[in-house]
Amino acid sequence: MSLTFLSAGAFAAGLVALAGLLFALQRLRVRHRDVPVVTTMFWREAVEEARARVLVRRFRHPWAYLLVLALAALLWTVVAGARQDDRSGRRIVLLLDASAPMRVGDRFDLAAEALVEAAAASPEGRTTVLACGAAETTLLRSGESAALLRRRLEGLRPEASPPSVERTLLALARSQGASSTSVVVFGDAPVRAEALAFLPEGMEVSRGGRADGAVSEPRVVALGASEAASGDWTAVDLLVSVEGGPRALAALRLDGAPVESRERRESADGRRALVLRDVPARGGVVRATIEGWPASSRELALPDRTPVRVALDPSLEAVLGPWLAADLAVERVAPDEAPEVVVERAGAAPDGDAAGPARLTFVADDAAVDTFVVRDPGATGSETDADLRRRVDDLGLAELDADALAAAAGRPIGLVVEPAGARGVVAVESLLEPERGLLGTRSLPAFVSRTVRWLAERPPLRAETVAGAPLDGVKRLRDESGRAIDAAGLDVVPLRAGRYSDGRGAPVAAVLPAGTAAVEVADDPLRSSAEEERPSDGPDLATWLLLVAAAGLALEWWLHRTGRMP
Amino acid sequence: MTRGPLSFDELFDPAFLEAVERLRIVARRVPRGGRPAEQRSDDRGAGIEFKDYRPYVPGDDLRGVDWNIYRRLGRVFLRQFEELEDLPVHLLTDVSASLWLEDPPRARAGLRCALALAAIALGQHDSVGLFPFSDDLEVAERPRAGKGRWMRFAHALAALGPGGPTDFSRSLRRLEGMRLRPGLVVLISDFFDPAGVPAIAAAVRRLRHRLLFVQLVRASDAAPTVDGDVRLVDCETGATEDVSVTAAVRQRYRDAYRRFEDGLSGLARSRGAGLLRLDADGDVAAQLARLFEAGALAV
Numbered sequence: 001m002s003l004t005f006l007s008a009g010a011f012a013a014g015l016v017a018l019a020g021l022l023f024a025l026q027r028l029r030v031r032h033r034d035v036p037v038v039t040t041m042f043w044r045e046a047v048e049e050a051r052a053r054v055l056v057r058r059f060r061h062p063w064a065y066l067l068v069l070a071l072a073a074l075l076w077t078v079v080a081g082a083r084q085d086d087r088s089g090r091r092i093v094l095l096l097d098a099s100a101p102m103r104v105g106d107r108f109d110l111a112a113e114a115l116v117e118a119a120a121a122s123p124e125g126r127t128t129v130l131a132c133g134a135a136e137t138t139l140l141r142s143g144e145s146a147a148l149l150r151r152r153l154e155g156l157r158p159e160a161s162p163p164s165v166e167r168t169l170l171a172l173a174r175s176q177g178a179s180s181t182s183v184v185v186f187g188d189a190p191v192r193a194e195a196l197a198f199l200p201e202g203m204e205v206s207r208g209g210r211a212d213g214a215v216s217e218p219r220v221v222a223l224g225a226s227e228a229a230s231g232d233w234t235a236v237d238l239l240v241s242v243e244g245g246p247r248a249l250a251a252l253r254l255d256g257a258p259v260e261s262r263e264r265r266e267s268a269d270g271r272r273a274l275v276l277r278d279v280p281a282r283g284g285v286v287r288a289t290i291e292g293w294p295a296s297s298r299e300l301a302l303p304d305r306t307p308v309r310v311a312l313d314p315s316l317e318a319v320l321g322p323w324l325a326a327d328l329a330v331e332r333v334a335p336d337e338a339p340e341v342v343v344e345r346a347g348a349a350p351d352g353d354a355a356g357p358a359r360l361t362f363v364a365d366d367a368a369v370d371t372f373v374v375r376d377p378g379a380t381g382s383e384t385d386a387d388l389r390r391r392v393d394d395l396g397l398a399e400l401d402a403d404a405l406a407a408a409a410g411r412p413i414g415l416v417v418e419p420a421g422a423r424g425v426v427a428v429e430s431l432l433e434p435e436r437g438l439l440g441t442r443s444l445p446a447f448v449s450r451t452v453r454w455l456a457e458r459p460p461l462r463a464e465t466v467a468g469a470p471l472d473g474v475k476r477l478r479d480e481s482g483r484a485i486d487a488a489g490l491d492v493v494p495l496r497a498g499r500y501s502d503g504r505g506a507p508v509a510a511v512l513p514a515g516t517a518a519v520e521v522a523d524d525p526l527r528s529s530a531e532e533e534r535p536s537d538g539p540d541l542a543t544w545l546l547l548v549a550a551a552g553l554a555l556e557w558w559l560h561r562t563g564r565m566p
Numbered sequence: 567m568t569r570g571p572l573s574f575d576e577l578f579d580p581a582f583l584e585a586v587e588r589l590r591i592v593a594r595r596v597p598r599g600g601r602p603a604e605q606r607s608d609d610r611g612a613g614i615e616f617k618d619y620r621p622y623v624p625g626d627d628l629r630g631v632d633w634n635i636y637r638r639l640g641r642v643f644l645r646q647f648e649e650l651e652d653l654p655v656h657l658l659t660d661v662s663a664s665l666w667l668e669d670p671p672r673a674r675a676g677l678r679c680a681l682a683l684a685a686i687a688l689g690q691h692d693s694v695g696l697f698p699f700s701d702d703l704e705v706a707e708r709p710r711a712g713k714g715r716w717m718r719f720a721h722a723l724a725a726l727g728p729g730g731p732t733d734f735s736r737s738l739r740r741l742e743g744m745r746l747r748p749g750l751v752v753l754i755s756d757f758f759d760p761a762g763v764p765a766i767a768a769a770v771r772r773l774r775h776r777l778l779f780v781q782l783v784r785a786s787d788a789a790p791t792v793d794g795d796v797r798l799v800d801c802e803t804g805a806t807e808d809v810s811v812t813a814a815v816r817q818r819y820r821d822a823y824r825r826f827e828d829g830l831s832g833l834a835r836s837r838g839a840g841l842l843r844l845d846a847d848g849d850v851a852a853q854l855a856r857l858f859e860a861g862a863l864a865v
Binding site: 032033034035036037038039040041042043044045046047 | 664667668672756758760762787790792794795796797798799800801802803805806807808809815816818819821822823826
């Protein structure tokens with residue numbers, strides 16, 4: 001049983017007050033035991049003299065007092081708004097979603113507030129509160145006072161991690177076994193029906209803290225781009241989310257031109273979203289505005305994924321043609337179609353100051369002093385080790401097994417950075433040989449792709465992994481603060497989005513998985529905790545309590561009438 | 567619990583009668599017109615005690631002329647002697663419900679007292695009548711003399727049973743209406759008339775008889791033993807009184823009872839009546855002996 005209108009403390013205080021009041025009243029009551037006497041006239045005189053002055057009597061009738069107290073307690077329980085809770089004895093786990101989607105707007109604050117209210121209304125001895133960010137954080141242990149929760153929530157913010165509520169539910173299922181547990185999720189973390197199917201029968205999951213019908217000033221709470229679901233690398237999918245207001249939606253303009261979308265969503269927490277598919281990623285600016293509310297507009301600069309126009313020397317077609325064709329960031333053009341980058345084979349290194357497109361030139365081994373020569377207008381000639389490492393990374397050479405390559409080529413592998421009038425890269429053509437070079441290794445496509453982007457002065461495409469997913473073959477990571485993440489021999493999982501470095505120092509970027517967004521109403525298999533508390537069709541607890549109180553009253557009346565009770 | 571009539575054996579006790587036969591009721595003066603007996607009366611007649619002289623008038627019995635005085639004074643005077651007559655004793659025994667409530671009932675002491683007084687009076691040739699009363703008065707035995715009548719009295723007393731509530735006013739009005747020869751009215755009662763002592767005083771004021779109050783008391787009357795929260799039920803009227811008996815209430819009860827006793831004593835004093843407080847739990851004969859100082863009760 002739980003109380004709707006009163007806290008447990010207030011209910012107990014009221015009950016004590018009632019007991020005290022009834023105790024006082026009981027002291028005023030008189031029980032009459034019939035005693036026949038020869039005359040009552042002297043008693044009448046005695047009582048009439050005393051009646052006006054007697055206020056308090058000694059306590060007389062404990063059973064009568066207990067009966068009346070029970071009746072009063074029943075009525076007080078009705079006043080307190082008691083509701084039936086057949087989950088008596090169930091463990092209650094409140095989960096606060098502290099993942100990246102909760103960063104949007106004040107989702108997290110609202111969820112946290114609802115969490116505090118729910119924790120205060122839950123029995124202390126059986127309630128545990130967890131925050132589900134990159135890892136589970138226990139905010140309130142079973143038996144701790146709910147008053148501690150608000151202080152522990154201070155400073156807690158959503159992490160750049162994918163929603164982990166499902167993972168927590170499964171962990172709870174493992175730790176709880178078949179014991180009955182009620183889990184209430186606060187936040188928008190999606191919970192799939194498939195995940196619920198793994199939970200034991202005794203575990204019930206609901207979603208709490210949804211505000212119904214709250215209408216406030218509309219505002220754009222999210223505007224973002226993600227990889228196009230169609231697979232088109234040169235395009236992105238846009239999502240704009242609006243909350244508040246009377247069903248308002250945002251209007252989108254791309255570089256000033258209106259764009260329309262018919263794909264609308266409504267999230268579980270009442271937010272409305274528009275999704276635009278396959279928007280060309282050419283560095284344009286998207287602006288989302290709500291009509292009548294200009295202050296709520298937001299802008300987003302789209303990435304520039306215009307393919308690099310590359311002209312390939314026909315002599316290299318067999319070796320590099322397939323890789324370039326497979327590279328979505330490259331568009332093959334003829335030499336006379338104004339390529340941005342030319343990949344060629346030459347007898348000698350070209351002039352570094354020559355005009356025209358940037359060039360990746362493969363030269364004979366004996367025509368080159370070093371394996372890789374990087375010509376860069378920004379080079380100073382006195383590059384530091386950090387500069388060299390950055391260039392190795394820019395050219396995709398981080399994956400290069402230099403020792404093996406040197407052993408196979410019979411020469412040292414070197415990288416030289418030269419100041420020049422235009423960007424250019426010169427490499428020895430033995431790299432294209434199957435046995436002595438990179439042909440057949442995964443380093444060649446990485447080298448070609450990254451080098452072409454660098455030559456075209458496009459931002460590098462860095463290696464990315466999805467936060468929350470295991471890194472294949474990687475056993476150890478360090479986050480940006482240098483803290484080691486060791487998976488004890490298993491593939492390590494970057495829990496948060498951010499930059500990491502693997503065991504060899506190679507950078508690893510973890511990003512949120514595509515589609516990380518608020519859970520949608522239609523897709524949410526969880527029922528609202530408020531719906532779960534909806535009374536059934538039968539008599540509710542208050543009705544039963546009133547019936548019991550009425551029966552107790554009738555019993556007292558009967559006892560009184562039959563002389564068994566004063 | 568009110569009990570029924572007492573048996574004859576409960577009332578008749580030869581030792582009890584033997585203890586009271588030495589007692590006498592002496593009237594200071596009985597009214598004229600009585601039957602010759604042992605009580606001094608206002609009548610002048612053929613008694614043995616010289617009383618006075620009076621001048622001779624024609625028709626007087628010449629045997630009463632004092633010839634010595636005639637010889638000395640030459641005038642004829644008659645000697646007058648005090649006439650001894652009987653004292654009408656009217657025994658009004660209270661048989662209201664309150665006298666039958668406790669164990670032993672007060673009626674036992676009351677009826678034994680009545681029997682004792684009847685035996686005493688009958689033994690000295692006084693006429694005795696028995697008038698039980700509660701809410702009204704009845705005639706159980708009309709006033710008659712005769713030493714052998716005490717057994718009849720005993721049976722009459724044994725036949726008495728519980729009556730209704732006490733109503734002195736109505737009962738004494740009924741007695742007065744009988745126009746009995748003035749004598750001694752003995753009121754044997756607990757005097758718990760719901761109307762209180764003032765009503766008793768008003769009723770008594772109308773009586774032309776000498777009075778003797780025999781108050782049947784118990785120790786619990788002055789110091790009740792009930793305690794706690796009680797609903798007191800008046801055994802006569804059925805009236806109830808809810809009382810939480812505390813020391814303070816008990817003290818106020820004692821005050822009320824003392825006022826009642828004082829009122830009754832004042833009433834007896836004002837009427838020149840005797841008042842005997844007879845403990846219903848004590849020996850009736852012994853208590854009567856204390857009342858009859860030097861063996862006689864002057865009324």
